[in-house]
Amino acid sequence: MICQECKQRPATMHFTKIVNGEKTEFHLCEQCSKEHGHMFMLYGNDDFSLNNLLAGLLNFQAPMKEMTANAFPNPDLLQCETCKMTYHQFTQIGRFGCADCYRTFARYLPPILKRLHSGNNAHSGKIPKRKGGVLHLRKQLAVLKQKLQELVAREEFERAAEVRDQIRSLEDELRQRGEGDM
Amino acid sequence: MSFEKFFNTAVSAWMSQEGPDSDIVLSSRIRLARNIVDFRFPTLFSSEEAMQIVALFERTFAYRSYGGAGRFELLKMSELQPIEKRVLVEKHLISPHLAEDSPFGACLLSENEEISIMINEEDHIRIQCLFPGLQLAEALEAASELDDWIEGHVNYAFDERLGYLTSCPTNVGTGLRASVMMHLPALVLTQQINRIIPAINQLGLVVRGTYGEGSEALGNIFQISNQLTLGKSEEDIIADLHTIVQQLIAQERAARQALVKTLGIQLEDKVFRSYGILANCRVIESKEAAQCLSDVRLGIDLGYIKNVSRNILNELMILTQPGFLQQYAGGALRPEERDVRRAALIRERLKMEERRKMEGDER
Numbered sequence: 001m002i003c004q005e006c007k008q009r010p011a012t013m014h015f016t017k018i019v020n021g022e023k024t025e026f027h028l029c030e031q032c033s034k035e036h037g038h039m040f041m042l043y044g045n046d047d048f049s050l051n052n053l054l055a056g057l058l059n060f061q062a063p064m065k066e067m068t069a070n071a072f073p074n075p076d077l078l079q080c081e082t083c084k085m086t087y088h089q090f091t092q093i094g095r096f097g098c099a100d101c102y103r104t105f106a107r108y109l110p111p112i113l114k115r116l117h118s119g120n121n122a123h124s125g126k127i128p129k130r131k132g133g134v135l136h137l138r139k140q141l142a143v144l145k146q147k148l149q150e151l152v153a154r155e156e157f158e159r160a161a162e163v164r165d166q167i168r169s170l171e172d173e174l175r176q177r178g179e180g181d182m
Numbered sequence: 183m184s185f186e187k188f189f190n191t192a193v194s195a196w197m198s199q200e201g202p203d204s205d206i207v208l209s210s211r212i213r214l215a216r217n218i219v220d221f222r223f224p225t226l227f228s229s230e231e232a233m234q235i236v237a238l239f240e241r242t243f244a245y246r247s248y249g250g251a252g253r254f255e256l257l258k259m260s261e262l263q264p265i266e267k268r269v270l271v272e273k274h275l276i277s278p279h280l281a282e283d284s285p286f287g288a289c290l291l292s293e294n295e296e297i298s299i300m301i302n303e304e305d306h307i308r309i310q311c312l313f314p315g316l317q318l319a320e321a322l323e324a325a326s327e328l329d330d331w332i333e334g335h336v337n338y339a340f341d342e343r344l345g346y347l348t349s350c351p352t353n354v355g356t357g358l359r360a361s362v363m364m365h366l367p368a369l370v371l372t373q374q375i376n377r378i379i380p381a382i383n384q385l386g387l388v389v390r391g392t393y394g395e396g397s398e399a400l401g402n403i404f405q406i407s408n409q410l411t412l413g414k415s416e417e418d419i420i421a422d423l424h425t426i427v428q429q430l431i432a433q434e435r436a437a438r439q440a441l442v443k444t445l446g447i448q449l450e451d452k453v454f455r456s457y458g459i460l461a462n463c464r465v466i467e468s469k470e471a472a473q474c475l476s477d478v479r480l481g482i483d484l485g486y487i488k489n490v491s492r493n494i495l496n497e498l499m500i501l502t503q504p505g506f507l508q509q510y511a512g513g514a515l516r517p518e519e520r521d522v523r524r525a526a527l528i529r530e531r532l533k534m535e536e537r538r539k540m541e542g543d544e545r
Contacts, residue, residue, distance in 0.1 A: 001467070012517035014469050030517060083222045095304070098222040099339035099347045102354075109351070113344075113412060116352050118386055120413020123345025125356040128338050129330060135342060 003029035080104040134174065141170050192506065194273055194295035194312075197496040201315015205483045206431050208363040208403065208496050210313045211274070212321040214329055215305040215348045215357035217339040223349035224284070224302050232286030232302050239301055242335045243290055248328070252293025259287040265514070268505030274312065276300055297328060305349050305357075307332070316427060318360055318420045326416070345412065355412030360420055362427050365495065367402040367480045368437035369430075375404075378430070386410050387426060401472030401499055406430070442484060453481030461532050463525040471502050471524055489539045490532070498531060 003011040009029035016025050026033075076088040085097030087105055096102065102109065113121045127135050144167050151160035201207070217223060218238075221231050236258065244256040259267065259280065267281040275295060280287040280303045290299040300308040309332070311325040339347040345355040353359070369375040379389045386409050391399040406427060408419050441449055456477035459466070466474075479495035481487040500506065507523045508515050515523060 010518050010521075012467070012520075014467075083226060085226065093225065094351075095225045095349045096223055096347075096351070097226045099217060099219060099341075102341060102344060102347055112351060113354070117355070117410045117412040120355075120410065122343050123341075123355045123412060125345060125358070125415040125419075126326065126329075128333050128340050130333060130337065 001027055003027065003032050005029070005032035075105075075108050078104060137170055137174050141167065141174070144170065192269075192501060192509075193497055194275075195314070197314075197500065198493050199314045200492070201313060201317050203431055204315035205492070206364055206366070206434050207316040207427065208314070208365060209274075210315065210317045210321050211361045211363075212309075212311045212318070212325040213359045213361075214309040214325050215307075215346065215353045215359075216309065216329070216332070217306045217347060217349070219337045219339050221306060224286075224304060224306065225349050229286060235306055236286060236288045236301055238336070239288070239290060239299070239307070243299075243332070248292060248297070248331070250294070251297050254290045254292055254297075254299075257289045257291060259284060259289075265505055265508045268503075269509050272500050272503040272505045275310075277303060277308075279303055297324070299328075299332075305353070316362065316424075316431075318362065318424050318427075322358075322360070322416060322420050348411075352409075353411050355410075356414075356416050356419065358411055358416050358419055359407055360423050361405050361407030362423065364404050364406060364427070364430060364434075365402055365476065365479060366404055366430065366434050367476050368441050369434050370399070370402045371441060372437050374433065374437060378433070382406065382426060385422075385426065387423060400469065401476040401495065403472075403476075403499065438480070438484065449484075450481075450486050453477050453484075453486050457481065457487060460528050463528070465518075465521045466525045466528065467521055468502060468504075468524065471528060472499060475499060490535050491538075494531070494535070498528060501531075502527060 001011045003009050004027050006029060009031065011027035011029055013028045013030065013033040014026065015028075015033075016023055076086065076091075078087040079085070080097060080101045081104070082100040083097035085101055087108065090096060090101065090105065096105075110121045144163055148160055148163045148167065151157075151163060201210075218235065221227060221235060224232070227235075236256075240256050244254055247253040257270075262270075267276070270276045270289070271278050271281050273295070275291060275298045276287075276289050277300065280289065280300050284302055286302045288301040290297075290301065292298070296312055298310045298312075300310065309325050309328055311321045311328070313321045313324075341347055346357040348354050348357050366375060369378065382389050388407050388409050390405050390407075391403070406423070408423055410419065414422075445452075456474035460471070460474050460478060475495050475498050478487060478490065479492065482490055482492050482494070501510075502524045504515075504520055507520050507527065510527065511519075511523055
């Protein structure tokens with residue numbers, strides 16, 4: 001097959017463009033496709049489209065930012081102390097600079113995460129074992145507190161007292177391990 | 183190097199072994215994105231930080247063996263030739279991003295090529311397990327065990343509420359991307375795929391071609407993966423994907439039966455014509471090769487072609503990519519030279535199949 005652009009060299013790049021359901025095929029040689037800026041598709045570089053989309057999504061928040069401008073300082077000026085990334089940079093690149101950015105930009109993240117993850121904004125999967133110790137204790141604690149309330153409601157005070165003791169010992173353990181490192 | 187030897191060293195386990203439902207599912211892949219505390223993300227880390235991370239992994243994990251996967255080898259992107267990197271991409275062992283845009287990128291690769299850990303890609307590490315056939319749960323278990331092993335040596339960036347922190351907000355939470363590669367020729371032929379893809383997208387899953395977004399599904403091979411990483415547990419993410427994949431398998435099988443019934447001899451004709459092209463071509467472009475390979479594979483699955491092993495599609499789809507062809511040729515090739523090489527490689531591979539068959543008959 002001959003390149004449809006220069007009609008000289010053999011076509012080695014074959015693209016199908018679909019715009020609004022309309023399919024157009026391209027058969028180009030390497031040179032012509034470079035000139036047409038199609039090369040990024042050679043590797044199907046998904047970063048390209050994803051990041052553009054993401055940046056669009058983050059910037060979409062602009063009107064909301066103005067509304068909150070009085071209550072909070074302009075988020076664009078927020079800067080992460082660890083890596084010096086600004087919120088403005090984040091919305092341009094679509095990526096965080098370091099783990100602390102999540103804390104720095106925390107106020108503005110929930111709507112973004114919800115949009116990206118179908119309304120979810122909290123993790124419910126694996127927990128690293130290293131952090132797991134304290135986290136598991138906390139989860140256990142939450143379960144016990146719930147149980148205590150139920151027992152009290154049913155007026156089973158003897159069992160409620162047992163649960164209360166368990167809660168106390170868990171709380172002691174948590175204090176000893178130091179909640180500060182979380 | 184003899185063809186057989188080149189061929190045998192080029193093929194990784196997932197390409198040549200069979201797994202559950204491997205008439206339709208070629209491979210299952212799990213990827214976990216993780217970052218290490220006290221280092222900035224690759225988005226803007228310094229070269230010193232990048233080198234420290236590579237050194238940390240080299241010191242701790244390289245040359246150690248891990249379970250049945252064998253020893254880990256550390257490959258630094260800066261030390262590899264462009265063709266070598268391309269071959270790794272074509273085998274799905276590293277991402278194009280690591281090969282092209284990660285100056286401090288590296289990869290820990292297990293001996294059996296089932297596990298690869300990309301270092302300094304978009305995140306500090308990306309753990310990847312690749313299994314043949316539909317084995318999502320098995321691949322997740324393997325990846326998770328490896329994750330525990332690594333976590334024993336490094337401190338991951340983790341937030342109690344948001345989970346594993348990743349450089350891109352689309353990966354935060356589990357950092358898990360599960361994907362399944364499927365061969366769906368009958369759904370394409372009956373055009374049902376055009377209705378199925380939008381439906382799958384609505385369920386929070388993504389369908390794309392073999393080499394990423396925007397690429398056409400070469401050889402009727404589709405990659406289906408989860409999009410959400412936050413709010414669902416790893417097991418739920420896998421289970422949801424698994425359910426959809428099983429439905430697709432059922433639909434593909436039904437469509438194949440319908441094709442056999444309605445087209446009959448015409449379908450058989452299409453399959454054998456494609457076989458004829460592959461067995462006799464002297465010049466072939468990758469698109470045509472992919473289509474013919476897909477037809478032949480369908481013919482094998484339907485029992486029309488008996489003497490050819492099923493893995494021919496997995497293997498040749500990858501071995502006829504430009505990187506592999508150039509590695510086999512031992513140097514850079516112009517596109518038209520590639521088409522000649524590709525034809526020769528496919529013919530050679532089909533002959534190898536006949537030889538094996540004859541040896542089998544003699545025994």
